Amino acid sequence: MKLRNREVNVFSMSALDLFASAMGAFMFLAIIALPFFPNTGSSPESISEIKKELDAAKAESTQTKKELASAQKSLEEAKQELAEGINKYPIELVITIDISGSMAVPLQRLKDAIKRLTIEVPKVTREFKIGVVAYGGDGKFITVPSVVITKASRAGFIQQIDALELLPGETDVPEAVSNAMAMFSPPNDKVRKAYVLIGDVGPYEMIGSRSFDIYAISEAQANILINSGRGVQVSKNYEAEILNSVSSFISGNKLRSVMAMYTGNATRRGDSSYNIIALTKPHSIPFFKAVSKKGGADNGHYSEEPSEMLSMLLIAVLAAS
Structure with a gap:
């Protein structure tokens, strides 16, 4: 009798083992992962x-x-x-600016701003009228008469603005403000009016406005006063005169605004007017702020940055309400 072949096919057994192992591993992993699978049934x-x-x-x-x-x-x-x-309503803008020796930068900023204003403002209002009173040293004034800006009038007006130049010396702020106020048309509830005052010294350079001559003070005395922050003693008489003029402008016009800009911070030690500006600064800043406050919380505006000239003038014009 022939003996039965008892040899086992090694390859077949290994394949079965591998399959069984894989199934076992799959079941094991499925059991472990089961809790992490949400119930996908929707009740x-x-x-x-x-x-x-x-x-x-x-x-x-x-x-x-x-x-x-x-x-x-x-x-x-x-x-x-x-x-x-x-x-x-028509818009009137009158600007008073100091053109003494220390005002070169603010004056140029104003010239540039006015050129832009005379282009842009007429686009949004049916009439834009503007005038300038520039006050320099020794009581000298340069007035650019108020004119309605049109295509025909703009060139001549800008020519006069470009011709403004510095006039060194002692300035007369009260008279400049008075001349500016006289430039406005008579009170009219249907005209928007904006007044702007720009300078680096308050009304303290005229005779009688100070307790002693600023121009005669020694450099050593000036440095002591400047470094102490006290400045010089000044009379407030001319301040009151100017503030009264601005108050009359406010009370006499329904649609109005006021902007004041102090530019004294732009002057540096060593400049010819530095001592004058620094000695009066403790009084000048409150003065210019007081002018702006006459316009009220919504219609009074103040700045110490000549770089803001255009934006501040636009605010003054648009805020006249």
């Missing part, structure tokens, strides 16, 4: 909740769109109202 309750959330989201989106549309409409109405308000 009627969960479907209902999802629908409610979707409906709420849609309602919220619709409300947001309505609010956005309302806000957009309000913005457009505000823009239209602003444009109509600006365009409704």
